[in-house]
Amino acid sequence: MSVALLELHNLAVDLPVGRELRSVLADVSLTLGAGEMVGLVGESGSGKSMTARAVAGLLPRGASVRGQITFDGTQLTGLGADAMRRLRVSDIAMVFQDPRAHINPVRRIGDYLCESMRINLGYDRRRAERVGLELLERVGLMEPERRMAQYPHELSGGMLQRVMIAAALAVEPRMLLADEPTTALDVTVQAEILAILDQMRRERGLATLFITHDLELAAAVCDRICVMYAGRIVEEQAAERLYRHPRHPYSAALIESRPRLDLPLDRLAAIPGVPVSAHEAPPGCPFRPRCTFGQDACEKWTPEIGLEQERVACLRANELFPATVGDRRG
């Protein structure tokens, strides 16, 4: 294991709602190394997007942040707005779910793509356009010259997402925060976009924090997965192992509740109740009210999870889902 590029240590975030502060993240610790893809998986309110926004320094005004965010040895918490912006320009890129909402609709694709290179990297127009064309080709867009002259509404969602990735890669970032980058896309286009991300991390050691609600998808493309619930990481394991041998009742229940293409058809094991955010979580284990295995002790327990890359925040994990490390699997 190389030295981590990104390290979160006991990150906690509260957001102001009216006069009170509401907790959205609690005790989030994780690491991400160069060339790694780590999945942050959870439902609405789990805090997965908020974690990425905290890393990018894009939290709403008035947010209170505790704990540490370290990028390549630099503390990001408490970093000034200018320094944070420089970092976003040079090292940390983001890709979002809905490219249409993030690309100016009245400007041409070429302008969108070249603008940041001209401002941030000081390229002249000709150089920016040349690099822009290369980037569009690299993300698999046909006829890049024609695309540069088109407006966003003339491109499909999949093409626009390729443009957004091209723009994110223009500054040769070291880390990519990908927030549900394929959720609004067709499955075939999803596969193509993930192939591009996979290629980038292989060829250039891009570290990727991949945020998704889709555990199957994360299991298929990530190295490790952190499952989040109510603003906390409740389990982390190597991706495939987590999918095959989940150790937290919530991870297990999530996998069970999805219909499958490869198993006989049965009634789905739905999880009762609704997902909650951190400020709605009951005392004790936040998943307790929806958990099949909950006991009285779970209500008094303070959730804790270690810092290792194989960890689970469940009082009964060892008894319910014994650890299956490497060859002891079975």
Place this chain on the structure above:
Amino acid sequence: MPLVEVERLTKVFPLASRGWKGRAGEVVAVHEVAFTLMRGESLAIVGESGSGKTTIARMLVGLERPTSGAIRFQGNDRSTPAPKSAERRRRGREIQIVFQDPYSSLDPRQRVVDALDETLRLHFRQSPAERRRRVSDLLDQVALGMRERQSLPRRLSGGQRQRVAIARALATEPSVLVLDEAVSALDVSIQAQILNLLADIQHATGIAYIVISHDLAVVRHLTQSALVMYRGSVVERGATDEVMREPDHPYTKLLLDSVPRGGWRPQFRTSSESVDSGCLFRPRCPDAHDACGEAPPLVSCGARASRCWLVHPPRPASREPALTEISSSREPPPKSPS
């Protein structure tokens, strides 16, 4: 008699005058689609965006008028607009729809019980007491909590709203419910609750479902037969489980290969230009060859059908008795040497 019969259903949308390079044009959203639905059956329509699946849903419920073709419910045509409101309401009691977004399909100023009450008042002659009992039964059926029944939609979660949308659709006692991506926007744990609910309702009432979805696992879970659509045309049809286990058409194979799973290695592809003649899937097809310049017909063999020269080669063999040409193609059919 089938409950719903759809024949040569076609929808052409005119493009606004400034098409690509200034040309006006049109888009064939749905091209000569045919299917039947029996009472209590579940049929899936799958495909990517632009396949025409949502346009079919909208034509089924009368939100869109077909350019040509027929939609019959128990033998009665419903593809032309209903002149009288009584006729429109009658059609509303045949086929109902649940949309993807439960946040925009409910009136934000109407309490749940009032929304259902209004639907009942419109369709049935019942006393207020009868309606109250029926509203309560419907909300029992979708397992909505007592407190939520008196609430405005904004107080409800996505899953609760989708339960309300289902209850409202069931209020008219339809024989067919169209589910247009009805579980796609829900959290995974809530999606499972709604899928189980839909299975229970079908078990209890014998209602037929037309499931429009891009999610193949959801489709496999809910339906017995499936249509796979590509750019407006049916490219494959068959029992859902068979189509997913042994797909014939290269497009169906591509869809299934794109579903993430263990050991999955997504393929890097260059985005492709589209074509307007011949086999429309040709630019993306790994097996495209010369014959694909001609549009293949949809050829059926028992319950299975597919539209591909590889599966049904353009030889006299395709004229064997077991194979029947059941749909003409957009292009004139290839002339076979006779």
